[in-house]
Each structure stands twice: as C-alpha cells, then as structure tokens.
Amino acid sequence: MWDFPIFPKQASTVASSVDNLTLFILSYNVLITAGVFVCLIFCAVYFRQRHKDEVGEQTHGGLLLEISWAVIPTIICLVTFWWGVKVYAELVVPPADATDVYVVGRQWMWKTQYPTGHKEINTLHVPLGKPVKLTITSEDVLHSFWIPAFRVKADAVPGRYTTLWFEATVPGEHRLFCTEYCGTEHSRMIGKVVVHDEADYQKWLTEEAEFGDALQGRKLFTKLQCVTCHAGESQAKAPILEELYMKRVPIGFDKGSPTAPGTSVLVDENYLRESIRYPSAKIVAGWQHPSIMPAYDESLVSEDDLFQVIAYIKSLRRGQTPPRIEATTQPRALGAPQGK
Amino acid sequence: MSTTVSELKAKGVPFVNNEPSKVTYLNHENTVASWLLTLDHKRIGVMYLISMTFMFLLGGIFAGIIRAELITPKGDMLSSDFYNKTFTAHGVIMVFFVLIPAVPASLGNFIMPLMLGAKDVAFPRLNLMSWYLYVIGAVFTLLAMLLGGVDTGWTFYTPLSSTYSNGNVMVVAAGLFILGFSSILTGLNFIVTIHRMRAPGLTWFRLPLFVWALYATSIIQLLGTPVIAITLSLLGLERVLGVGIFDPRLGGDPILFQHLFWFYSHPAVYIMILPPLGVASELVTTFSRKPIFGYQMIAGSSLAIAIFSFIVWAHHMFTSGISPYAAMFFSLLTFSVAIPSGIKVFTWLGTMWRGSIVNDSPMWFAYGFIGLFTIGGLTGLFLSTLGTDIHLHDTYFVVAHFHYVMVGGAIVGLMGGLHFWWPKMFGRMYNEPLAKLSAFFVFAGFNLTFFPQFLLGYLGMPRRYHEYPAEMQVMNVFSTAGALVLGLGYIMPMIYLTYAAFWGPKASKNPWGATTLDWTATDSPPTPHNFEGQPVVTEEPYHYKSTENKEHALAH
Structure with a gap:
C-alpha cells in the first residue's frame, strides 16, 4: 500500500528544467513557511502574558525591518519570474525541425x-x-x-x-x-x-501509413473549388498560396477592414485557418474587401479536413499549384508515398 | 501559563457582567417582522450570518459527497453527471454565497458602524435590500439545483455553458446576476459610510485596520461586480437568443469569456481574503496587547492588493493560447500581489514580537489563519511562475492552493472574527476549551485534507475528475479522512456558539481589553442605536494600557 508515487517521472527534455524551477521555489517556500511557524510558536510561548495587567512593548514599527521585508521578497519574486520566463520559452518555442x-x-x-x-x-x-x-x-x-x-x-x-x-x-x-x-x-x-x-x-x-496529409489536402483543394480562384496563374482571382507559409504579408487598406491599415500578419496555421473559415477577417493588401471567397464553415470542411488543406498549403512550392484544369504535379508530403 | 478567559473569571476580574438585563438590539422588539423588516445593521449582520451558515452547510455537504466518491479511483458511488453537478453546486454555493459575502456582510455589517462610532450604515434601507437580493439569488440557485442541477463548474466556461450544457445554466446565472447587486450595494454602502460617518476625531489614520480592509474590499465590490453581471448577461444573450459572442460557431470567441470572467473573479478572490486579513490584524494586536507593527504599511497593503487585483486576471489563462508576451506581462504583475501579502504576514509577526500575548481561542484561530494563509500565498508562486504553471494549471495543485487561501484564509479568518466578536454580538461567552479544540481540529483537518492535493496535482491528477488513476488512491484517502476532521471542526462551533448566544455566561463590555470603539463605547450586546451620545476619538487605535488601569478607566 505504501509504495505509491509522489513525484511524476521525467520523460521529456523539458521535464528536468520544470522540476529544477519547482525545487527552487519549493526550497524558499519551505524556509519561509518554517520561519513563520517557528516564529509564531516562539512568540506564543515566550512572549505570552505572564500577569494579567501586563501589556506589550508600546512600539509602532521599525522602518528598516519594514523596508527589508518589502525589498527582499521583491528580489526573490523577480528572480523566480525571470527563471519562469526562461523555462516557459523552452516550453513554447518548438525547434524548427519538429x-x-x-x-x-x-x-x-x-x-x-x-x-x-x-x-x-x-x-x-x-x-x-x-x-x-x-x-x-x-x-x-x-x-x-x-x-x-x-x-x-x-x-x-x-x-x-x-x-x-x-x-x-x-x-x-x-x-x-x-x-x-x-x-x-x-x-x-x-x-x-x-x-x-x-x-x-x-x-x-x-x-x-496510407496517404500523406498534404496529399489528402491537395484532393480537397480541388474538391472544395479552392483551385478555381487560388490558381497558380497570372489571372488568378485570389492570392497565390505558393511558399506563403511563415511569410509576413501586408494587410489591406480597405475601410471596412477591422484591421488597422499598414499592418502585416504572419502566415501561420492560425492565419490560414482564419482565412478559410472567415475569409474577410484579414485581407491581404490589394485584394477586395469584403472577400468574394465563401466562408468555409464546419458544414463544408471539418476540422480534420481543414488540417489536411493547411498541410497542403504549407507544402506548396513555387509552380506547384495545379492549374484550374487538373494537371499532374504532386505535392511533397512528409513520409507519404510519392505518386499514386 | 497564559491567562485564559476562565482564569480571569476565577481571579474575580469583572469579566462576567452581572448587571440586570438592559434594552439591547436583540430584545427591544421580538416579532418575526421586527427582524425581517429591520433597518438595524446589527440585525442585518446576524441575518446574513444565519443565511450564510445555511449555505455553508449545504456547500459542505456537497464537499462531503465529492470526497466520499473520491475514496476509490473508479466512479462507483455516483454517475459522472451527478458528480459534475455536485462539484458545480459546491463551487457556486461556496464562492458566491459563502466566501464573497462571508466577512463583509456579516461581521462587516455588524462591527464596522460600531468601529466608526456611527448609529448605522449610511443607507440602512439599501442594506436590508442587499440581504433580500442575497436571499432571492440563493432561491434561484437552489431552485436550479432542485430542477436537476448545473454541470458547468462554477467558472461557466463557454462554449460548454452557452451551447452544450444540459443543465439549468440560465436559472443559476439569473441568481448570480441578482446576487451581484447585493454585493455592489453593500460595497457602495460601506464606502459612503466610511467616508461620511466617522466619529469626531476618527481620522483616516486612526481607523481600525478592519475598516481599512473593508474599504479596500468595497472598492473591488463596486468596480468589479458589474463586470460579472455584464458577462452573465452576454452568456444569456448567446444561450437564449443565439447571439454569437463566445461560441466560435456563431462567430464568437470562447477566450473572451475567460477574460471577462476572470476580470471579476480574480479580484473576487480578494473580496474573500481582504476582510479576514483585516480581522487577523485586529486579533493579533488585541491579543498581543501591543500596537500593530507598521499601521500604515498594513492599511496601504490592503489598498495595494485591491488595485493590483484588477491587473492580474490572465494568470488563469496561461495555457489558453494567449500571446506568450501577454503571459509574461501577467506573470510579472501577479508577483506584485505577493509583496503586500507577504508584508501583512511579517507585520503580524512583528506585532507579536515582544508582545504580551494572551493565548485565548480567537488568537488560536489567528495562528491557524496566519499559518494557512502563508502556505496558500507561497504556493501561489508556483502558479504565477510561467515555467511551472503550464504543468500545474487545472490540476489538484490549484485546488489545494486556492482552498488554502479561501478556506484556510477566509473561513478560518471568519471563525476567528466570530469568536472574537461573539461576546459583543450576543453579550455572552462561549465554552473556551471547546473553541480551542475546534481551532485545532480545523487546522489539523484542513492540512490533512488539502496538503496531499498539492502532491496529487504535481503527480498528475487533473481537477474535476470523477475517476482517477489507481496509483493516486492513497493520497485521496488521506484527503477524505482529513475532510472528516475538518467537518468536525466546523460543526462544533455551530453548536457551542449557538448555545452560548442563548445560554452562555454574560460577557462584560470589553472582555478582551481591546481599544476600538466597538469595544470601548458600546455595551455587549449593543443598544438599538449603538451609543449613548456621540463618542469622540482622541488618539490612534491600539494603545494598550495595563488591565488594571483599563478597569479603572471603565469604572467612571
């Protein structure tokens, strides 16, 4: 009964960083708590009232003490905060090759x-x-x-x-x-x-393995009629999506746009997602507002399918967008069998 | 040996009042209507205390059911649905109907005008209305539970609450909306009272620290509570009329709800804890028979906590996908609340140092309060630190942390305050050894219940889990065993304090030798209009003179 775990196993590269920070906070937590408890018990016993008319020392404070117990905790907090930010940076920034x-x-x-x-x-x-x-x-x-x-x-x-x-x-x-x-x-x-x-x-x-996500996405790209406007041609009715992922694009000046003119946005998964679900939310500079693109809500493209479309857009290299009439270019999908 | 109340009595100190009974706020009218239609802040305070105790019993029963279910890893006692409704009921009742009004509405209502030397609060009718709003809010909430309950958790996160939940969300939301006005009106009433109704000579820096704490609390109640009213209204718009505000399917943003909810609900934590901090300051200085250490630091730290409380809310949302820069900003701001909280603990120790400490039962509760608040506050640092919060967020570590602050802090503080002011409120003394035993049971039972939950959280037990992995059973069994001891610690004072209110030995005007107007200028219990004539204040509070001099001073 007594061999139950009290601490979780460490099974990732960041686990020990988090645990070290925990131990740091824990160490001063234990010291301060012990100090407070010892002081409480000591006062309750040693400074107890010994005759019924006795009163305590009639003092009102001490500037040095008051400053020190404001300043020292501030320093401890700032160190903890900074250490916390460093561990957090480890936790939230994925390596490029993930x-x-x-x-x-x-x-x-x-x-x-x-x-x-x-x-x-x-x-x-x-x-x-x-x-x-x-x-x-x-x-x-x-x-x-x-x-x-x-x-x-x-x-x-x-x-x-x-x-x-x-x-x-x-x-x-x-x-x-x-x-x-x-x-x-x-x-x-x-x-x-x-x-x-x-x-x-x-x-x-x-x-x-069956089919690559990007390959599935490519099929959807045609099926959902994306290719009709986002064609890799000069007369395309919508922005070309090739090599767009993780680029910054300028946002349009249109009066109706909720986004301030002159700003730019990073084309990450969230921006791609938003532009498919709500095409008028952030329009790339030079394109009409509101967007002529229909909003692809859940009834048209499920969350699972949306991941595949985005995987396809991420994989697009220059010249790979199919023309409006299906051609034979293949996306490069990770781990997916090439060709069909 | 320290001098206890019973020893004082044995030594013939005029602790027990043998004068013939006088007209008091309790006996001058005796009809039910004279209570239900009263404009007397003291009776309203007592009515709040009774209604809150009822809600606390209900919330406690729900807590007992939760702990009983969690004895075994499998969900074998209740269905998941019933379990979810139980913890929702526990959270809603304890947070909104017990913790938020706990000290301000009961002790604050009763004691604050006495401390100011005022006949009543500024708006007595508004005060009565606040109590009725509380009762109506409670009726709505209990009605929702009778109709089949709500299973959203007390946080009502969207889109679960706005679209998916099958419970009576709107009935509870309506109850909380109404209850909110009770809180807003109490805050407004207290601010005006403290500004306008202080006795001659009672300058701001002569105010008792409990009044400062209530003032800081009232600011939050007045400024923060409207936001939860707006949030619940928006939730209603979405749930009833289908206006897209929070549900992404309707074009809304679920994270917006969290921002709005915590913009109120984080400051609400300080509505719960600031007044007990004020109670603790009164207890520590009175029973140490020594002026409070750093009066201005304590008063200032109450205001600082009230202001900082409004700018830390997003620390509840570090894993929700908010910008990492926002997360860093809110983490840093959260640490700013730690500093004034720490200052309070250190100043209490500074007050006790070289004091002449009378270890009576209210002081025992104060020790428990300081100990539990210290642990609760310090463990909060794991959660304000970004690197550790990601792992700990939404686990039992968080459950343990906020119970240390809210129960170990707010409830133990309330219990200390009740034991301190009971002789003032009812003019009678309670059984001192039983009170000390209760303080011990609460402290020991509380730690046994909630300390294992810190370990459970770090180990990997998420909150609001009906079933959990088998390797976590032992600590859950400890926790449930602790809850039994804790429950005993709560039930004892309900019995002996109630008994004392009717049949206890009569208490003198100022049995603890305190220095503030509530003790020095009023009878125990007070007359209907509190004071004979207008009391005048001539010095700062907390100047203790030897007991013999005090009795001499009281003689004329």
Missing part, C-alpha cells in the same frame, strides 16, 4: 492525425529523442491536452489552433489527460502517449 502531429479534441476523445495521413483515437505515437510539435484544436468545447510526464499542456480551443512541443526521452507509455472540464465524461477523456525508438517508429509509420 515533426508535426495534429490533435483534435471533442467530447470525449482525442483524435490524432499524422503527417502520413492516418488517424488514431486517444493514442499518440511519437519517436524517441525527436522533437514533436502538436497543433491542437477542438470541435466543440474547451479541452486541454496534458502529458504530466512531459510537463507540457495546451488548451484545445474551438475556432483556433494552439501548439505545444516536446522531445520524449523515455520509451514506453505515458498518461495523457484532458485537464479542462468539458462535460459529463471529462474524466474519461484520457489516453496514452506511446514513445517508440527510431526503428520502431519507422516500422510503425510504414505499417500505418
């Missing part, structure tokens, strides 16, 4: 999608010792994706993408929880992260 995995939360399950295009429920397979970046959203209410052994967490928010990244250091299975209350079966919205070593991961990938 593998993408997409995660959709819904009442009450986690759906995971891999670059290879296949999907799983409540399970996340990741390689050992390789950075993995999760892009997370929700189909319904708020959820939150937490892997305690990795010390990472991000909310799944309907209508936008959040990200988290980690690099697993311990092979095997780790627990995965939903930590944002999401309704009746909240406590059953749990799962596991399976960490494979490199060889196992490749084996698992090839066994499971």
